[in-house]
Amino acid sequence: MANSRFTTHAELFDLSGKYALVTGGTKGIGMMIARGLLQAGARIVVSSRNADACAQAQHELSEFGTVHAYPADLSKHDECRRLADHVTADFQRLDILVNNAGAMWREPLETFPDEAWDAVIDLNLKSPFWLVQSLLPALRAAGTADDPARIINIGSIAAIHVAQSPNYSYASSKAALHQLTRVLARELGPQHVTVNAVAPGPFPSQMMASTLEVVGDTIAATAPLRRLGRDDDMAGVAVFLASRAASYLTGAIIPVDGGIATTASGTP
Template sequence: MDFNYQGKVAVITGSSKGIGRETAEQMVKLGAKVLLVARGEDALKKAAEEISAHGDVAYIVQDITEKNAAEKIVERAVEKFGRLDVLVNNAGSSFAKSFEDIDIPDWEDDIDLKVMSAVKMSKAALPYLKENGGAILNLTAVMGKTPQANSLPTTVSRSAGLALTKAMSKDLGKYNIRVNAVCIGLIRSNQIEKRWKNQAPDLSWEEYSEKSAGNIPLGRIGDTAEAANVITFLCSDLASYVSGTAVNIDGGSGHAW
């Protein structure tokens, strides 16, 4: 199968660690040139150095919530690589409380990071994506489809991300720009690994994963590579007729399609 990443350029936010980093490495291995974006320089530089063993990669240290950050990121990608074909809006955080426990500034910060940053990045990338067609991928969460108690404001931001994805796909299809989303469930992360080492250091990762699976039908926590596999596919030419959809990466635990 030909993913046709050769000569393509991708920007991936939140790509110093986790799913963003793994996605960047997969795309580079398939021939893409990737600009990594994150706030922490040490982790970002390390990721770029490691991924560069497989191909062409650059990075920019940038908080995407800052003024004009999106324009700076896109300009850096185009200056370095000459074009832009793929945008992965991955930057985010996990912040969840009950409605009465959340202050208004927390709402504003969460929406700014998870919704408005995707809007600003997509707007900045649009002139370049229109040149050759391309793909925008928004990372959201399974709970965005079925919000639970004590899940605010993150589930509201993630639900907005789903609506944004669908609406953008309708507007940008005429430029051959595909817009999709993935809804992340329980996936291995630095936070989960710390919990594992603190709570059950005597267990192997596989044992801890199975023990912590809870209501996940596949019976384990997902791996970052499994999430990156889906993202890499959706942004590739193999998914050339897929747009406006949101794919669950959750081991079957979600309660919505």
């Protein structure tokens, strides 16, 4: 039977001793999450396709805790397996998997190319599935009934409402990732692994840079909370989902968007 004693506030969100992988953790939302997990006490691995970005992120994040970085092109199945082997080489368990690496392609309907589907679906949808496959033994080894291992998928509010920009493959891939989250949650719950998704709204990141440069002020003004996302907003939800505070939560899609996609009241 699970331990029913009251947990202190410090214990509730403490990740000391936990081991985490954050894909796409060298910039943007991934780095926000990596920093939050480190500050909560976890040891982490971050990945990116770019070796220089990995080295730079490891340097910047090291002030917060123990971090390693491995370059990997996760749009390829064999690269997902290679990264999984790196992550589990020293430890045969993984407490937290954050599937954050992703790609977006904006182009009008008339000219939207086949490659915009292949590139985006491979990284946004297939990659999280491949990593779960490869890392499932390590996640099972880490999880218990009282404190399950955690899979956190990074979806998007583009999968909840229809965005203004023509991002056909991106929105579709994130909607599929939300459903994959629910499917995996049902299957892996009995194996002491929870699976949840975060659906971010507009946060400062390389992916959103061009959009926010043009309409960032307008987006902030029409959000019910009248601002864009901040680093701590994303770090906070990631720490919550990875901690004992969320040990009874699985199959959830959590919008972190200032209310943009979840209310109809966001008009100035």
